[in-house]
Amino acid sequence: MSASLLCDCSSLSQQGTELPTLSIQQQQLQLRQQQSSSDAAAAVPHMLIEDEVHGVIEIPSHIEEVVNHALFQRLKKVQQLGLLSVTAKPEATHTRYDHCIGTYRSAKDLLNALKRNSNYDRELPEWCREAVEIAALLHDVGHGPFSHYWEQVCGESFDHEQNGLVCVDKIFGDMKSKKLRTLRDDNNGRGVQLIKALILGKSELLTYPMMGHGYIFDIVHNSRNGLDVDKWDYLRRDNKRLNLLSEDEMQFDDVFLKARVSPDGQCIQYRYDDYHLIYKLYVARWRLHIGAYQLPKALAYDQILCKIVRRCKPHLISVRADSKEWLGLYDERVLQMIDCDPVTAHLRSPERWVETNACDDENPAYVCVKRIKVGPGVDMKPDKFYPLYGDKSKKRKVDRSTTPTLITACYKLL
Incomplete structure (x- = not known):
């Protein structure tokens, strides 16, 4: 089961909270008791979300x-x-909501690890930390139907x-x-500007320097190299x-949990031990692709979805978040909107597909697939893109697989 708010239950991973044996109500009470007895002025979280990867995730009121x-x-x-849940993996029903909440938690985990592992004496300003966490939360908010x-x-x-x-x-x-209004309004909206630059991964979009x-x-x-909390959450x-x-x-x-801030503050470094x-x-990412x-x-x-939408509802292609239609543009709604097309029935009924060796690209009753997926050694960038620290002798040699995989098949729609 995916991330849920309070009342839904799911199995908690070992990487989650230390409270997995308690009910959600007991966890709420315990967290509040811990915080009320602390001298720290941290705000009590207003929301707790039970997540199948991270366990119980605390959501402060402004993030709520x-x-x-x-x-x-x-x-x-x-x-x-x-x-994918319709085609071959019925268990793959988790949502972008689940992933975004998990990426938010992963960003908090990485920020805490960087503070713990680094000797960097320049404290990250609170507004910057807030911007990082919110960027992680909102990094996929613009996804269309079917991701x-x-x-x-x-x-x-x-x-x-x-x-x-x-x-x-x-x-x-x-x-x-x-x-949130401070991030939006103070210093010409520098907080929201940073959030948007972080989502795109482009520091050059900022109109001010990050100062270390x-x-x-x-x-x-x-x-720089693709090692980010987005990937860390979705792979798990x-x-x-x-x-x-x-x-x-x-x-x-440990790639993330043992990382540190570089001495100049310009990048994240990873241990030679973890190369x-x-x-x-x-390799894990490549395996999930294949x-x-x-x-x-x-x-x-x-391919079929593309053809149906372009034929049946072409105006949907131009709908964006600035349109009133955007909120109503999601998976099931799109399937309802294209239900008038006779081919849509095949999207809902995979049993009506037959794999065949004889393929006719010109015949609409046939769908042919041909794609090449590069090896994990190609997806992973050359070594120079990974800043490393620690004992260089602990860097293990890896035999990068660069062999591409051909993905090919042909189906007849009955």
Whole structure:
């Protein structure tokens, strides 16, 4: 079961909270008692979310305001892996909402690890930390129906991150929390500007210098080498549902938990000891692509969805977050809107597909798939992109697999 608010139950992972044996009500009470007895002035969280990857996630009241916004709530109706739950993996019903909440928690975990592991004496300003956490929470708020499938439907005209920036502005325009209004209004809105730059992974979009805190651009969208909390959450979350990889194959958390801030504050460094775990992460990602994300039938569904929407409801391709239609543009609603097309029945009925060797690309009753997936050694960037620290002798040699995988199949629609 995916992330749930208070009343729903799900199995808690070992990486979650230390309170998994208590009921959600007991956990609420214990957390409040701990905080009320503390000398710290930390605010009591207003919301607790039970998550299948992280356990119980505490949501402060100002973050709850963001979570409760209609644009964020819409993500509950957008599946993380699109039509995969219909095509081949019925267990893959988790949503973008679940992933965004988990990425928020992962960002907090990484920020805490960086503070713990670093000898960097420049404290990250509170408004910057808030911006990082909110950027993690909102990094996928602009996704269309069926997540990445929708980008295939719309082609190059749709970018979920750029669309997400419109959502960020609309969400902050509605906020009442003093903390959130400060991020929006103080110093020409530098906080919201930072949130949007972090989502895109482009520090050059800022109109002000980060003054020794450039490393935060390696947290949410790491355009340097791809090691970010987005990837950290979705690999764990997707595999928990799909159960494709063993516990040992998923043991790469130390890449993040042992990372530190570089001496100049401009990047995140990873231990030489964990270099082989970086490759393990990319192998895990590659395995999920081959075993789930790019299954031939899933890719074929993508093709059919594209054809139906473009033929039946082409105006949907131009709907963006600045339109009144956006809130009503989610998975099940799109399927309802294209139900008039006779081919839509095949999206809902995978048993009506037959794999065949004889393929006719010109015949609409046939769907052919051909794609090449590069090896994990290609997905992982060259060594120079990974800043390392510690004992160089502990860097293990990895044998990078660069062999591409051909994904090909042909289906006849009955």
